[in-house]
Amino acid sequence: EDQVTQSPEALRLQEGESSSLNCSYTVSGLRGLFWYRQDPGKGPEFLFTLYSAGEEKEKERLKATLTKKESFLHITAPKPEDSATYLCAVQDPGGSEKLVFGKGTKLTVNP
Amino acid sequence: DAGITQSPRYKITETGRQVTLMCHQTWSHSYMFWYRQDLGHGLRLIYYSAAADITDKGEVPDGYVVSRSKTENFPLTLESATRSQTSVYFCASSKPGRGNEKLFFGSGTQLSVL
Numbered sequence: 604e605d606q607v608t609q610s611p612e613a614l615r616l617q618e619g620e621s622s623s624l625n626c627s628y629t630v631s632g633l634r635g636l637f638w639y640r641q642d643p644g645k646g647p648e649f650l651f652t653l654y655s656a657g658e659e660k661e662k663e664r665l666k667a668t669l670t671k672k673e674s675f676l677h678i679t680a681p682k683p684e685d686s687a688t689y690l691c692a693v694q695d696p697g698g699s700e701k702l703v704f705g706k707g708t709k710l711t712v713n714p
Numbered sequence: 715d716a717g718i719t720q721s722p723r724y725k726i727t728e729t730g731r732q733v734t735l736m737c738h739q740t741w742s743h744s745y746m747f748w749y750r751q752d753l754g755h756g757l758r759l760i761y762y763s764a765a766a767d768i769t770d771k772g773e774v775p776d777g778y779v780v781s782r783s784k785t786e787n788f789p790l791t792l793e794s795a796t797r798s799q800t801s802v803y804f805c806a807s808s809k810p811g812r813g814n815e816k817l818f819f820g821s822g823t824q825l826s827v828l
Contacts, residue, residue, distance in 0.1 A: 635815055646804050646819030647757070654812075690757070694815055700745045700764070700808055701772065702817060706756035 606630050607705035609691050615711045619680050624708045626691030627673040635694040636674050637702060638667050640687045647690055650676075681712045717741070720805050720820035727795050728828050735790045735823045737805030745808045746788040747817065748772075748780065750801040757804070763788055764810075795827045 610625045628636065635654055639647035651660040653669040660667045664685060666677040676689055688709045692702040718739040727733050737746065748760040749772075759772030761780040769780050777799060779791045792799055802824050806817040 635812075637816060644822075646806075646821050647817075649816040649818070652813075652816060692757075699762070699770070700810060700815055701747060701759055701762050702815075703759075704749075704757040706754070 606703050607691055607693055609689075609705035609708050611708060612706070613709045613711070615713065616678075616681055618682055618712055618714050621677070621679045621681070623678070624676040624689055624710070625673060626676070626705055628691075628693050630693050630696045630703075632696055633693060634696065636669055637692040637694070638674070638676055639690040639692065641690055641707070642687050650689075678710070681710075683712050683714050686710055686712045718805060718807055718818055718820045720803075720823050722823060723821065724824050724826075726826045726828065729795055729797060731795050733792045733795050733825065735792075735803055735805075735825070737788045737790070737820060739786055739788075739805075739807045739818075741807065741809075741818070742785055743807035743809050743818070744785065745810060746782065747806040747808075748778075748788070748790045749804045749806065750774065751804060751822075752801050760790065760803075792825075797827050799825065800827045801825060 608627045638650040641647040651667040656671045664679050668675045688707045690707045692704040695701045721736045747762040749757045751757050763769045763782045802822050804822045805820045808817045
């Protein structure tokens with residue numbers, strides 16, 4: 604059973620059309636949930652860390668939120684440069700520093 | 715600030731050959747990781763290391779060997795490459811402790827096994 608499930612797999616938006624990406628997780632005792640952005644041909648780039656339910660983080664047009672079962676990445680008035688694959692990951696519940704990743708959501712923003 | 719660098723950027727090899735992918739970081743981060751990324755599977759952990767001379771298996775370690783004699787280097791060796799090891803390989807590093815867990819990734823090595 605996957606510990607991290609992201610939906611949708613792919614999302615197409617028009618410029619300015621706000622939406623949300625979902626990341627649901629099954630680990631108990633969440634130590635940390637992470638959002639990354641990945642552009643084609645590059646390594647993932649860190650966006651946010653969330654530690655507890657109710658926590659929110661913002662960066663430009665992106666806002667990440669966390670509940671006890673899932674996290675959302677809200678994208679407000681997206682621009683074409685926001686097109687990328689967004690990855691969600693949870694910290695290993697066993698105590699190590701390794702991260703378990705979801706399969707990602709590929710976002711395309713059309714002008 | 716060089717950060718974390720991987721080499722080579724692209725590699726083509728044949729089945730049965732030994733291949734070593736290099737990873738070097740300049741931050742003195744104690745943790746280093748190797749992930750592979752495949753369509754339909756996302757990022758999967760191969761091996762990780764908490765410090766020099768300390769390594770541990772991840773989700774998909776079979777067919778791979780790692781070493782970490784120096785903090786800054788974490789090479790990944792495919793002892794006898796197979797077609798199923800065709801993938802994009804990412805190295806990452808991080809510092810320990812709450813608030814430092816975020817991983818910094820290299821640009822990746824695209825490996826094709828023919």
